Amino acid sequence: MRCSNCGLCCEETEMELSIRDVDALEKTGYRREKFSVTGEDGITRLRNVDGRCFFYDHAEKRCRVYEVRPIGCSTYPVVYSADGEVVIDELCPMGGTVSDQELMEKGRILLELIKTIEDEGAGKHSGFQLDKKKPQ
Numbered sequence: 001m002r003c004s005n006c007g008l009c010c011e012e013t014e015m016e017l018s019i020r021d022v023d024a025l026e027k028t029g030y031r032r033e034k035f036s037v038t039g040e041d042g043i044t045r046l047r048n049v050d051g052r053c054f055f056y057d058h059a060e061k062r063c064r065v066y067e068v069r070p071i072g073c074s075t076y077p078v079v080y081s082a083d084g085e086v087v088i089d090e091l092c093p094m095g096g097t098v099s100d101q102e103l104m105e106k107g108r109i110l111l112e113l114i115k116t117i118e119d120e121g122a123g124k125h126s127g128f129q130l131d132k133k134k135p136q
């Protein structure tokens with residue numbers, strides 16, 4: 001697909017993060033307490049600042065961590081609908097440039113991600129904690 005860098009997908013984000021996403025983002029030097037929040041449901045999500053994702057650079061209109069952005073951001077505009085279907089988000093003005101093959105491939109990755117995040121969230125609920133090293 002083509003991206004017009006409109007930044008709409010980074011507005012009021014509720015992007016869910018896997019442990020792997022959080023680890024990859026921390027390796028860039030940011031601390032998880034700054035860029036994420038974990039809800040009562042045990043799911044960790046990107047944090048917003050001034051109405052956009054913590055990582056969105058307002059001046060440059062770009063993602064500061066594009067190369068290691070969360071898996072859910074890389075599969076966008078392919079999303080999981082409230083009805084439980086893999087669809088193209090109507091919000092994305094470039095959604096029409098997603099090919100059928102891309103929709104299928106990103107949909108597969110997205111479903112795997114959702115399963116991983118659900119399993120990890122359930123782990124947190126049951127008191128399971130990973131010993132994580134924080135960056136200096």
Ligand code: SF4
Nearest residue numbers: 010053055056063073
């Ligand atoms: S991580 Fe990057 S691509 Fe994902 S919502 Fe934040 S600014 Fe946008």
